Amino acid sequence: MAPVDWSQYPQDWNLTRALVRARSGGQCECTGQCGLHQPNPAPRRCIERHSAWATFAKGRVRLACAHTCTCRPLCSNTTHLLDLCQRCHIRIDRFRHARARIATQQRARAAQIDAQHHHKG
Numbered sequence: 786m787a788p789v790d791w792s793q794y795p796q797d798w799n800l801t802r803a804l805v806r807a808r809s810g811g812q813c814e815c816t817g818q819c820g821l822h823q824p825n826p827a828p829r830r831c832i833e834r835h836s837a838w839a840t841f842a843k844g845r846v847r848l849a850c851a852h853t854c855t856c857r858p859l860c861s862n863t864t865h866l867l868d869l870c871q872r873c874h875i876r877i878d879r880f881r882h883a884r885a886r887i888a889t890q891q892r893a894r895a896a897q898i899d900a901q902h903h904h905k906g
Contacts, residue, residue, distance in 0.1 A: 794859050801861040802850045809868035811835040813848060818867070819876035833870035842872045849874055 795801065808814075813831035816822055822829045832840055835848040851874050854865035869877065 795861040797861050801863060801866070804863055805850045805866050805868050806835075806848070808863070809848065811848065812868075813846070813870040813873055814867040815869055815873035815877070818853065819869075819873040821873070821876065831870060831873055833872070835868075839870070839872070842870075846870045851877065853877070 791798075811834055813833040815831040816828040819831075822831055833842075833846045833848075835846055837846050838844070839846050848868045848870055851867050851869045852859055852865060853867055854860060854862070856862070856865060
C-alpha cells in the first residue's frame with residue numbers, strides 16, 4: 786500500500802479525525818456502504834471496534850477516518866466522513882483503487898511506447 790500523502794488533507798485534519806472518532810464511539814460506522822452489512826429489515830452497523838481483535842478479519846481492528854465523498858481537495862466536512870475498520874474501508878475504496886490502478890497501468894504503457902518510439906528514432 787502506498788504511503789499517505791498528508792499534504793492532500795485539510796490543515797484541521799487531526800481535529801476532524803478526533804470529532805469523527807468521538808462520534809463513532811470507537812466502533813466502525815459502516816452500515817452497509819461496504820456491501821456486507823445489508824439492511825434487512827433495517828441497516829446493521831459493523832460490529833468491529835478500535836483496538837479489539839477483529840471478528841471478521843485477522844489481527845486488531847484499526848479504525849481510520851475515511852472520505853465517502855469525491856471532494857477535491859479533500860474536505861473536513863464530518864458528514865462526508867466515516868470512522869471505518871480496515872475491512873469496510875478497503876471494500877468501500879475498492880472502486881477508487883481500481884480506477885487509480887488502471888490509470889497507473891495506462892501511464893506505464895504510454896511511457897513504454899514513448900521509450901520504444903524514441904529508441905527507434
